[in-house]
Amino acid sequence: MRSANRDRPDHRGTALRAVTAVLLIGILLIVPASANTATYYIAENGTSFSAEITLVNQSGYLLISPGVIGEGAELKVTNLTLTAENGTVVNTTKKSSTQIAFPEGNYTLVYDAPLDGYLMYAQYLSPFNTTVFLPAGFHTNNVLLGPVSNGGVTYNLKKDRVQLHNLGIIADGTQYETVVVWTDRQEIQMRFYPASYEKYFVICMGLWFILFCAVGYRYWRLKRKANQYF
Template sequence: MRATDRDRCRYRIVAVSLALILLFQGAAALNATFVVGENGTWYRGDVMVEGISEYKFSEPGFLGEPVPLAATNITVTNASGPVPFEEKNAGTITFPEGDYTVGYDAPLNDRHLTVILDTASDVTVVLPDAFSISNPLLGYTSNGASVNQTPQGTIITWEEERMVEVRFYDAFQEQMLVIFGTFWVALVVIFLVPYFLTRRKQE
């Protein structure tokens, strides 16, 4: 189910605000911010770029190769505001050479976010409070991640990375894991206890 335009607008405001905060805190580094939508099926990305005239939206394929990403709601902005751009084939846009923030919405599959950037950047991923990464059997973050839990959700950051990965889950998935684990523990008890009792009698 796609989020409403109002929800997407709200998330774009959050993403841009985070990008501006990071920009003023560390102007020497490029920044990229990715805010996951409330239902976990899409995210909003805002990526700072320097001295380029073309940007390709891509994600890792089955073998790790870059494949075109189905980006929507694309924006290109600089200090003066929105900048016109042209969409080319295979998820590529062009614009006058310069420094920009490229924003876009993109779908998420299986609550698994993987981002590959052209240039090492300080990366931030924001998860709504409905999702978590704390259970290592269900959640995952790539190396170098710093995790900060807030009342509004989880903020994950990396410094100077070109590729980041996050796998997250909700309370239902964690509950199903507990049920599944309990079921298998019960099966082990059912089959092993009679076995040990039989061995004890034989001894």
């Protein structure tokens, strides 16, 4: 006696669902998800930067800089323009001293801002992919003089062109030498310095080493002299 149809295993349906799942996974792997991105171009003198921000399904953006005691302070920007996908310029409103607001959507935001003490800092409302272009004559390769926050990877535009190309980053102009990249970070920070700072740093460390040796030798002589009386 044959089993009723409803009691038979549905091999065809199971196979179809499996194939559909594989296809969906393949599509997700092939078509990358849109991401919020921020690109900063630091000026040749290191005292300002220009920003190009791609916003996806966003309704606000932070314009913030580190305060004197580490608190969030308002970033004074100029030439701020918010453009919708159709090319229309959209007005922004101040939600607070450090945040602008606008209707939720996809936009391109550009602005210029000053830099204080060779410190590049940004904070976002959600994770961003961030790229900072540093002009020739400035460096970040000394962890004491030019620390980079967690997740930041430093590239040389001439030596690492293949890696940068694979990341979709192409140098725009010849004045840039270094690129620092963060992926999916809600806060980034980097301090850069002129090349001349390294020479002063070496001299300063040398002087401190000489002073340390002199004090250590003096201490050793005094201790040795004191031990002669016992």
